[in-house]
Amino acid sequence: MPGSWVVVLASFAYLGVLFAIAWVADRRADQGRSLIANPTIYALSLAVYCTTWTFYGSVGRAAVTGIGFLPIYLGPTLMMALGWFVIHKIVRVAKANRITSIADFVASRYGKSQLLGGLVTVIAVVGVIPYIALQLKAVSNSFTILAAAPEIVMPARAAAVPLLQDSALYVAMIMAAFTILFGTRHLDATERHEGMVAAIAFESVVKLVAFLAVGLYVSYGLFDGIGDIFARARALPQLEKLLTASDTAAGYGSWAALTFLSLLSVLLLPRQFQIAVVENVNEAHLKRAIWLFPLYLFLINLFVLPIALGGLLHFGMAGGVDADTFVLTLPLANQSEGLALLAYIGGLSAATGMVIVETIALSTMVCNDLVMPLLLRRGWFNLAARSDLSGLLLEIRRWAIVVILMLGYAYFRLAGEAYALVSIGLISFAAVAQFAPVVIGGLYWKGGTRSGALAGLGAGFAVWIYTLLLPSFAKSGWLPADFMSAGLFGIELLRPQHLFGLTGLDEIGHCLLWSLLANIGAYIGVSLTRAPDAREARQASLFVDALRSEETGRWRGRIAVGGTAAQVVELLALAGRFLGPEKAQAAFERYARTRNIALAQLTADPDLVHFAESQLAGAIGSASARVMVASVVEEEPLGLDEVMNILDEASQVRAYSHELELKSQELTRATAELRAANAQLRELDRMKDDFISTVTHELRTPLTSIRAFSEMLQDDPRIDLAERSRFLGIIVGETERLSRLINQILDLAKLESGRAEWTSVAVDLGQVIREACASLSQLYKEKGVALTLEIAEPLPTVMADRDRLMQVMINLLSNAVKFVAPRTGRVKVGASGTASGVRVSVADNGPGIRPEERETIFEKFRQGGQDVLTDKPQGTGLGLPISRQIVEYFGGNLWLEPPREQGDGANFVFTLPLPPGDNAPQQ
Amino acid sequence: MYRSRLTAQRLAAVFLLGCLLFNYPLLALFNKSAAVFGIPVLYAYIFVAWLGFILLVATIIEGRQD
Numbered sequence: 001m002p003g004s005w006v007v008v009l010a011s012f013a014y015l016g017v018l019f020a021i022a023w024v025a026d027r028r029a030d031q032g033r034s035l036i037a038n039p040t041i042y043a044l045s046l047a048v049y050c051t052t053w054t055f056y057g058s059v060g061r062a063a064v065t066g067i068g069f070l071p072i073y074l075g076p077t078l079m080m081a082l083g084w085f086v087i088h089k090i091v092r093v094a095k096a097n098r099i100t101s102i103a104d105f106v107a108s109r110y111g112k113s114q115l116l117g118g119l120v121t122v123i124a125v126v127g128v129i130p131y132i133a134l135q136l137k138a139v140s141n142s143f144t145i146l147a148a149a150p151e152i153v154m155p156a157r158a159a160a161v162p163l164l165q166d167s168a169l170y171v172a173m174i175m176a177a178f179t180i181l182f183g184t185r186h187l188d189a190t191e192r193h194e195g196m197v198a199a200i201a202f203e204s205v206v207k208l209v210a211f212l213a214v215g216l217y218v219s220y221g222l223f224d225g226i227g228d229i230f231a232r233a234r235a236l237p238q239l240e241k242l243l244t245a246s247d248t249a250a251g252y253g254s255w256a257a258l259t260f261l262s263l264l265s266v267l268l269l270p271r272q273f274q275i276a277v278v279e280n281v282n283e284a285h286l287k288r289a290i291w292l293f294p295l296y297l298f299l300i301n302l303f304v305l306p307i308a309l310g311g312l313l314h315f316g317m318a319g320g321v322d323a324d325t326f327v328l329t330l331p332l333a334n335q336s337e338g339l340a341l342l343a344y345i346g347g348l349s350a351a352t353g354m355v356i357v358e359t360i361a362l363s364t365m366v367c368n369d370l371v372m373p374l375l376l377r378r379g380w381f382n383l384a385a386r387s388d389l390s391g392l393l394l395e396i397r398r399w400a401i402v403v404i405l406m407l408g409y410a411y412f413r414l415a416g417e418a419y420a421l422v423s424i425g426l427i428s429f430a431a432v433a434q435f436a437p438v439v440i441g442g443l444y445w446k447g448g449t450r451s452g453a454l455a456g457l458g459a460g461f462a463v464w465i466y467t468l469l470l471p472s473f474a475k476s477g478w479l480p481a482d483f484m485s486a487g488l489f490g491i492e493l494l495r496p497q498h499l500f501g502l503t504g505l506d507e508i509g510h511c512l513l514w515s516l517l518a519n520i521g522a523y524i525g526v527s528l529t530r531a532p533d534a535r536e537a538r539q540a541s542l543f544v545d546a547l548r549s550e551e552t553g554r555w556r557g558r559i560a561v562g563g564t565a566a567q568v569v570e571l572l573a574l575a576g577r578f579l580g581p582e583k584a585q586a587a588f589e590r591y592a593r594t595r596n597i598a599l600a601q602l603t604a605d606p607d608l609v610h611f612a613e614s615q616l617a618g619a620i621g622s623a624s625a626r627v628m629v630a631s632v633v634e635e636e637p638l639g640l641d642e643v644m645n646i647l648d649e650a651s652q653v654r655a656y657s658h659e660l661e662l663k664s665q666e667l668t669r670a671t672a673e674l675r676a677a678n679a680q681l682r683e684l685d686r687m688k689d690d691f692i693s694t695v696t697h698e699l700r701t702p703l704t705s706i707r708a709f710s711e712m713l714q715d716d717p718r719i720d721l722a723e724r725s726r727f728l729g730i731i732v733g734e735t736e737r738l739s740r741l742i743n744q745i746l747d748l749a750k751l752e753s754g755r756a757e758w759t760s761v762a763v764d765l766g767q768v769i770r771e772a773c774a775s776l777s778q779l780y781k782e783k784g785v786a787l788t789l790e791i792a793e794p795l796p797t798v799m800a801d802r803d804r805l806m807q808v809m810i811n812l813l814s815n816a817v818k819f820v821a822p823r824t825g826r827v828k829v830g831a832s833g834t835a836s837g838v839r840v841s842v843a844d845n846g847p848g849i850r851p852e853e854r855e856t857i858f859e860k861f862r863q864g865g866q867d868v869l870t871d872k873p874q875g876t877g878l879g880l881p882i883s884r885q886i887v888e889y890f891g892g893n894l895w896l897e898p899p900r901e902q903g904d905g906a907n908f909v910f911t912l913p914l915p916p917g918d919n920a921p922q923q
Numbered sequence: 924m925y926r927s928r929l930t931a932q933r934l935a936a937v938f939l940l941g942c943l944l945f946n947y948p949l950l951a952l953f954n955k956s957a958a959v960f961g962i963p964v965l966y967a968y969i970f971v972a973w974l975g976f977i978l979l980v981a982t983i984i985e986g987r988q989d
Contacts, residue, residue, distance in 0.1 A: 067965060067966060067969060071945075074945045074969075077941065077973065077976065078938055078941045078942060080980070081941060082934070082935070082938050084930065084931055085931060085934075226961070226962065227960065227961025227962065228961075230958065230962055230963060230966075231961055234958070234963075240956065243963040244955065244956055244963070244965055245950065245965060252946070252947035252950070255946065255947070256946050256947065259945060259946065287984050287985070288985075290934075290980060290981075290984050291977050291978075291981035291984060294973075294976075294977045295977050298970070298973055298974060298977060302970070
């Protein structure tokens with residue numbers, strides 16, 4: 001018979017084995033040959049989900065509800081199928097952001113909020129305490145039963161046992177000590193505990209083997225197989241109803257609610273988050289866990305109903321033996337102490353696994369998200385002055401572990417006896433389900449805000465307390481019973497488990513409905529009252545788009561001005577205070593090595609700051625790490641400057657496009673100009689061709705004449721002298737015309753090409769006019785044309801080329817005399833000063849010029865009155881174009897004045913401007 | 924990438940199938956006091972469906988070609 005010392009010895013031996021496994025795994029991890037980098041180990045460690053609830057409690061529940069214990073395992077099975085999306089994403093996010101707990105996760109998601117991290121921690125601790133109480137109760141009960149063997153003794157009510165004789169207290173203390181040894185020996189920036197994971201995986205094997213052994217023993221040792229048990233059960237009406245589910249809406253509703261609850265819990269329980277996410281070595285391990293973990297659940301549940309039915313058949317239904325203890329009492333009652341001891345060890349492993357991981361996860365949360373932010377904020381312990389805080393961090397965690405276990409024990413004393421194991425566990429499940437909206441919502445919805453998360457969690461938690469936690473106290477007699485039956489303040493609508501008069505649900509379903517309703521409603525409703533701010537939006541996209549982009553969170557800030565080398569030292573010192581100087585030094589050296597530079601060459605660029613922050617995040621949580629790093633490095637918030645930068649970029653783009661538009665307009669304009677220039681060139685080309693053909697034509701006319709008369713002189717020697725001299729006169733005249741023509745063409749070419757030689761002197765126009773008239777007076781006399789001068793002396797002096805002006809005057813006067821009729825012809829020359837210069841006109845009483853010719857006569861080789869075929873051309877057709885060129889060269893104009901009345905002849909006018917600045921006389 | 928998305932879709936479909944299999948009303952179909960090979964129908968159904976579900980998930984996830 002195992003006396004209590006044997007049980008104690010076995011317990012400590014088992015714990016010793018666990019410790020040895022953990023020690024070896026830690027050693028291997030330090031050597032870089034990780035023991036747990038294996039998908040099977042990962043899947044087995046996930047089975048920390050199966051606690052004493054599973055090991056003892058499932059049988060108890062099966063003894064009451066038949067298959068009602070199963071939803072707790074079907075939910076996780078379903079969740080793991082979704083694990084490929086959800087857990088994968090959480091793992092990716094957690095690794096990228098160095099997230100070390102579910103509180104850290106939620107805080108980080110909603111803008112690294114310390115308040116939110118604290119709230120999640122409080123909910124987790126309060127919510128999980130009943131669950132820890134459950135483990136204490138199970139272990140202490142199993143110890144009591146085994147120690148009392150061979151008698152089957154049911155443990156007394158805990159409250160009835162004096163405190164110091166209560167085995168549960170000692171169980172709690174031993175577990176606290178063991179967990180402290182296990183999880184807080186040293187501080188790891190990543191919060192990963194390889195040794196612990198290895199031990200947990202080992203424990204999973206132990207509890208599965210133990211449970212299967214008991215199951216096989218009961219089914220095939222005590223009975224003739226499962227069929228036999230079922231056959232016997234069917235014979236008894238009380239047991240027969242356990243073989244079917246209660247066929248009511250409430251029954252199925254409760255079934256669905258429990259499935260849903262456990263589906264969430266397998267993800268959101270702090271210890272599940274710790275194992276599945278934080279301790280995950282490789283994302284690919286998830287692949288095997290997705291089916292291996294459900295298979296584990298399947299196996300461990302195979303014999304639950306047979307053991308429950310076997311126990312009920314064996315001990316009877318009177319209730320002398322608690323069904324929660326059948327796993328232990330069935331072997332004991334049949335003198336199989338060895339198997340009972342194995343079952344006890346299995347139960348112990350289920351309990352220790354849960355307690356170790358849960359309290360380590362909770363202590364990390366309490367330390368990082370509750371105590372450190374408070375200490376940092378309040379300035380207690382003068383943290384800023386302490387050089388190495390890693391010891392303090394470990395101390396906080398150790399105390400957190402002790403406090404959590406003692407709270408668990410307190411709950412066990414207060415309320416534990418009123419419930420079966422499973423019911424206690426479900427209270428915790430309902431509490432952690434409150435994380436679902438903020439976690440799942442945070443992963444897939446970018447609109448969730450910090451205040452929305454706070455409101456949702458707060459509301460859900462409050463409803464949970466009111467509808468589940470307080471009633472559990474009331475049932476234990478710690479609160480007045482009429483609180484339950486009459487409601488708060490005697491208001492019927494506020495009855496905790498029939499809130500607003502809702503009936504027809506069990507207490508879990510009832511709590512789940514109201515709490516999640518309040519939670520989701522507040523989360524979404526409050527989130528939608530405002531748009532996420534810059535930091536929330538950034539974190540949201542980091543989380544929601546985690547699987548989409550590989551880019552991890554970057555420290556957005558710029559390093560404050562000053563020596564960057566000094567800041568590297570400050571960052572190192574900061575990390576050293578929390579991680580321990582040597583560890584921090586080693587981490588920074590590792591980081592420098594990955595950059596292929598020496599530690600001294602590091603600069604405090606955003607990458608290094610991000611690295612330092614993530615190192616710190618491992619030790620004190622992301623929210624606190626941000627605050628600490630910000631104390632050394634001035635983070636640049638997404639402030640006005642950054643917004644302006646973004647705006648600048650936008651406006652630059654707009655400016656570019658505007659510029660582009662202008663350019664294209666310019667191009668269009670230039671193209672049009674080019675096209676016009678091209679057209680002008682073509683026109684000029686055509687004009688040049690015209691000019692050449694005209695010139696050659698003009699040259700040929702006198703040549704033809706000269707040649708004809710010369711041939712006549714040559715061919716006919718008999719021509720008389722008078723005729724001869726007339727012919728020779730014509731030849732000479734034509735030759736003169738020809739040379740004049742050529743001179744004028746040359747002159748025009750010079751003028752047009754700009755190669756003409758100009759002199760610019762002060763010219764007295766009156767004198768020029770008189771001289772021109774004098775030189776032509778003989779011509780006028782011969783033709784009998786009257787020439788009159790009207791010069792308004794003194795004319796202002798103009799700057800011009802005297803000879804050229806003379807050329808203009810002679811051209812105009814000779815034109816006039818050419819066209820007026822002999823004898824009756826009159827030519828009048830007028831000159832006067834005007835405000836802007838000198839105006840000279842040459843008017844005649846000839847036939848005049850038709851209006852349509854008024855401009856063309858200024859073109860080359862056009863002569864007035866050429867349509868009269870009989871008229872012999874009397875000039876070269878170049879005089880007027882040359883005159884106009886000359887006048888325009890000196891800034892004046894030459895034009896044909898329209899006739900004032902019928903019978904007026906041509907009236908040519910030209911003006912010349914005064915020299916710029918004055919009308920001073922000659923210099 | 925495409926295969927991975929296909930796997931995800933298959934798993935999502937299997938999840939929905941599981942929700943159907945392990946809940947009312949399919950569950951109610953087997954909620955009878957009959958027995959197969961001496962095992963209650965409901966009990967047998969859940970465990971067979973459970974195992975089938977796990978095998979299906981394992982086939983999908985382990986059968987990936989990447």
